[in-house]
Amino acid sequence: MADERFKSITPSRVTPPELDTSKDINAEAAAAGAQRYNQAVSTRQTRRMYAETARFFDCLEIVEPGVVQLHRWRPDPGTTDLDREVSGYGAIGRKP
DSSP, X not given: OOOHXXXXXXXXXXXXXXXXXXXXXXXXXXXXXXXXXHHHOSSOOOEEOHHHHHGGGTTSEEOTTXXXXXXXXXXXXXXXXXXXXXXXXXXXXXXX
């Protein structure tokens, strides 16, 4: 379930985006990249499975196309590389 604290402070009809690195796409390469990233920064990267990312939208109306890999969220017409796998999910939701 989405964070009730977030829901209570978000005005109606606001569209907060959620972008997450994934741990279920290209898992080994993504884990290695996250490890390198986390060694270089003070704010560590949290990688999530699809369902873990989708749960942030439990109390929101999800804008189409929903929770998808980042490069597949409303791509420009003619985009040709949508078959590749990108280790991240994104979506936008509206508070009812």
